[in-house]
Amino acid sequence: MRIALFATCLADAMFPEAAKATVLVLERLGHEVVFPAGQTCCGQMHVNTGYLDEALPLVRRHVEVFEDYEIAVAPSGSCVGSVRHQHAMVARRAGDARLAERAEAVASRTYELSELLVDVLGVTDVGAHYPHRVTYHPTCHSLRMLRVGDKPLQLLRAVRGIDLVELPQADVCCGFGGTFAVKNADTSTAMLADKMANILTTKAEVCTAGDSSCLMHIGGGLSRLRTGVRTVHLAEILASTESSQVGTRVGTASTESGPDGTRVGTASVASDASGTAATTVAVSS
Amino acid sequence: MPVHAPAGVGHLRGTQSFPDAARGALADTQLRRNLGGATATIRAKRQAVVDEVDDWEQLREAGSALKADVMARLPELLVQLEENVTARGGVVHWARDAAEANRLVVDLVRATGVDEVVKVKSMATQEIGLNEALEAAGIAAWETDLAELIVQLGHDTPSHILVPAIHRNRAEIREIFLREMPDVDPDLTDEPRVLAMAARAHLRRVFLRAKVGISGANFAVADTGTLSVVESEGNGRMCLTLPETLITVMGIEKLVPTWQDLEVFLQLLPRSSTGERMNPYTSTWTGVTPGDGPQTVHLVLIDNGRTAVLADEVGRSALHCIRCSACLNVCPVYERAGGHAYGSVYPGPIGAVLTPLMTGTTGHDDPNASLPYASSLCGACFDACPVRINIPELLVHLRAKGVDAERGGIPSGQDLAMKAAGWAMGSPGKFALAERAAGLSRVLGRGSSLPWPASMWTGARDLPAPPTETFRQWWARERG
Numbered sequence: 064m065r066i067a068l069f070a071t072c073l074a075d076a077m078f079p080e081a082a083k084a085t086v087l088v089l090e091r092l093g094h095e096v097v098f099p100a101g102q103t104c105c106g107q108m109h110v111n112t113g114y115l116d117e118a119l120p121l122v123r124r125h126v127e128v129f130e131d132y133e134i135a136v137a138p139s140g141s142c143v144g145s146v147r148h149q150h151a152m153v154a155r156r157a158g159d160a161r162l163a164e165r166a167e168a169v170a171s172r173t174y175e176l177s178e179l180l181v182d183v184l185g186v187t188d189v190g191a192h193y194p195h196r197v198t199y200h201p202t203c204h205s206l207r208m209l210r211v212g213d214k215p216l217q218l219l220r221a222v223r224g225i226d227l228v229e230l231p232q233a234d235v236c237c238g239f240g241g242t243f244a245v246k247n248a249d250t251s252t253a254m255l256a257d258k259m260a261n262i263l264t265t266k267a268e269v270c271t272a273g274d275s276s277c278l279m280h281i282g283g284g285l286s287r288l289r290t291g292v293r294t295v296h297l298a299e300i301l302a303s304t305e306s307s308q309v310g311t312r313v314g315t316a317s318t319e320s321g322p323d324g325t326r327v328g329t330a331s332v333a334s335d336a337s338g339t340a341a342t343t344v345a346v347s348s
Numbered sequence: 349m350p351v352h353a354p355a356g357v358g359h360l361r362g363t364q365s366f367p368d369a370a371r372g373a374l375a376d377t378q379l380r381r382n383l384g385g386a387t388a389t390i391r392a393k394r395q396a397v398v399d400e401v402d403d404w405e406q407l408r409e410a411g412s413a414l415k416a417d418v419m420a421r422l423p424e425l426l427v428q429l430e431e432n433v434t435a436r437g438g439v440v441h442w443a444r445d446a447a448e449a450n451r452l453v454v455d456l457v458r459a460t461g462v463d464e465v466v467k468v469k470s471m472a473t474q475e476i477g478l479n480e481a482l483e484a485a486g487i488a489a490w491e492t493d494l495a496e497l498i499v500q501l502g503h504d505t506p507s508h509i510l511v512p513a514i515h516r517n518r519a520e521i522r523e524i525f526l527r528e529m530p531d532v533d534p535d536l537t538d539e540p541r542v543l544a545m546a547a548r549a550h551l552r553r554v555f556l557r558a559k560v561g562i563s564g565a566n567f568a569v570a571d572t573g574t575l576s577v578v579e580s581e582g583n584g585r586m587c588l589t590l591p592e593t594l595i596t597v598m599g600i601e602k603l604v605p606t607w608q609d610l611e612v613f614l615q616l617l618p619r620s621s622t623g624e625r626m627n628p629y630t631s632t633w634t635g636v637t638p639g640d641g642p643q644t645v646h647l648v649l650i651d652n653g654r655t656a657v658l659a660d661e662v663g664r665s666a667l668h669c670i671r672c673s674a675c676l677n678v679c680p681v682y683e684r685a686g687g688h689a690y691g692s693v694y695p696g697p698i699g700a701v702l703t704p705l706m707t708g709t710t711g712h713d714d715p716n717a718s719l720p721y722a723s724s725l726c727g728a729c730f731d732a733c734p735v736r737i738n739i740p741e742l743l744v745h746l747r748a749k750g751v752d753a754e755r756g757g758i759p760s761g762q763d764l765a766m767k768a769a770g771w772a773m774g775s776p777g778k779f780a781l782a783e784r785a786a787g788l789s790r791v792l793g794r795g796s797s798l799p800w801p802a803s804m805w806t807g808a809r810d811l812p813a814p815p816t817e818t819f820r821q822w823w824a825r826e827r828g
Contacts, residue, residue, distance in 0.1 A: 080815075104779070113747030115752075
């Protein structure tokens with residue numbers, strides 16, 4: 064099958080591993096992946112912050128770029144949720160009924176990765192190997208906007224070598240919520256603290272999810288607390304095989320104390336499957 | 349123009365924005381423990397009894413459809429209610445807003461010649477600040493719901509729709525009783541049963557001497573003129589049956605068209621609110637029954653901003669709310685920030701939409717303008733709502749209304765950020781340029797504490813370093 068990848072702006076700019084892993088999994092299953100170059104962002108941040116007029120050009124662009132493809136996939140429940148539940152609303156509110164119809168058509172052919180694999184392609188075992196203790200956080204938009212249910216868990220259970228452990232209070236929001244994390248930083252942090260405490264009780268090495276945004280929030284918190292627990296996108300785990308190292312490396316930054324007590328931030332930027340050398344950035348603050 | 353609830357009367361607006369008010373609540377570890385424990389217990393109870401009902405989703409659909417019908421026919425149904433209440437010997441009064449409602453009730457109480465009333469727990473009277481208005485008129489209003497009594501004796505304000513004293517634990521309640529209750533046993537313990545017995549003895553004296561009762565209403569049946577209160581303790585029924593005069597204050601949206609419609613709501617409400625299959629006491633009364641119960645019955649119908657909510661095509665579904673508080677109990681924001689942070693008698697997710705819709709907002713400095721942002725849009729509230737109010741959709745709608753209302757003025761930092769992001773996302777070329785700029789920040793250095801507004805993020809979390817190569821670049825190199 065020919066599948067259009069909607070990489071999402073966040074994965075493109077900040078978490079390319081998640082988008083790359085999506086490509087690798089689908090190619091391994093024998094599908095052709097195309098990356099429509101005109102894509103940018105679904106506009107969810109604008110919509111959720113109340114800037115619906117500003118979201119309209121982004122919706123129009125998304126529709127124009129993706130309406131020529133029979134099927135599209137994104138490694139993000141949140142962005143697919145926006146495409147499915149917000150695009151037509153934005154168009155209709157702007158009085159563009161035709162664009163709303165086209166947006167609905169695109170939405171009906173756009174899937175989050177676990178939906179595509181399980182519902183459309185009928186696969187739960189993608190041939191992954193990931194010998195780590197992993198806990199899964201079902202992100203709110205995957206869970207409640209898309210109703211992905213246990214599809215990500217079906218996929219994870221089929222991964223060889225994995226030690227999958229249940230996350231207590233898994234369905235409670237991690238506190239990210241886009242601009243919520245900035246506008247209500249204190250409440251967001253309190254929610255994050257409880258999410259992290261639950262993750263730590265699982266003794267997992269890795270917390271995974273289907274959204275880079277939530278993982279950025281959770282991973283940033285885990286890193287600050289120097290827990291040694293990493294966040295890895297679900298796609299990276301599914302792309303990982305015995306011969307590849309995809310998804311087994313550090314995906315988020317960590318901080319530790321420098322020799323003189325100053326805080327040092329380190330970020331290991333992982334190598335990809337094609338073998339780019341790992342890079343380490345170390346910056347004093 | 350729709351008329352919003354007036355400022356300066358009642359309890360629909362706090363003095364601080366949500367983030368500022370939440371900061372205090374978050375620092376109160378006792379409060380967070382009390383709230384976390386109580387909401388977790390109610391959540392589990394609710395889920396268990398909801399799971400028992402095979403047709404729960406159909407019931408929710410029915411509740412939603414009935415409420416949509418009520419909103420579509422509100423004027424005619426209200427007139428029908430008035431006719432039927434009047435025909436059965438009741439007196440109906442109409443109040444545009446909180447001030448008018450308070451004046452009406454004060455005058456009705458004064459006409460009876462008494463200087464005290466007993467009260468059934470009621471959100472409507474909390475909303476309009478009736479107790480304060482009565483006090484100003486020299487009339488004592490005794491709350492008889494146990495939790496409302498605790499709040500009243502504690503000189504406190506409610507922080508939850510159903511459990512107004514949810515922010516208090518039993519040790520704190522014991523202290524309040526010892527301090528405020530005349531004739532209380534000085535050896536009072538903090539056992540729930542002992543505390544309840546002390547309240548019972550205290551309230552019994554009040555019930556037996558009261559000549560006037562004041563209630564709200566959970567439902568009013570238009571085609572029979574019947575009013576209804578559902579409760580758990582029986583104290584409400586004492587107030588509804590013992591006094592000579594009963595005054596009911598009710599929001600105009602609380603209607604159901606027919607008696608049969610109660611069937612749907614009396615299943616949805618108790619399971620959603622207290623996690624019970626059926627609430628222990630359901631009282632219904634229709635006008636006056638000679639020789640039985642209050643012989644003078646008044647119904648005060650209040651608008652207080654409700655027609656403004658009704659005028660908002662998207663927002664009007666907030667009026668479907670049956671005040672069950674299920675959305676509060678599942679909300680991770682409410683659980684941590686507490687009810688007082690919302691500044692209104694309607695806290696939690698439903699309050700975050702209902703309150704600003706009722707009051708309107710006067711610009712971004714209005715504390716109520718911060719309420720639609722007091723959510724991570726996680727959607728747990730929508731799933732829990734027994735009448736399927738799409739609260740996340742309403743929150744986004746209100747955010748958009750706020751943004752649109754400020755257009756044309758001096759752009760805020762947020763406006764500029766959104767415009768910049770919109771510009772960058774305008775084309776893949778510009779986006780790639782912005783990505784390279786983000787990569788540049790990597791070269792320039794990345795600290796664990798960045799200046800404002802990024803400091804709001806780095807206060808508690810590390811920012812990941814931008815990758816060496818964007819996905820777009822990788823694709824061009826590997827697959828392009």
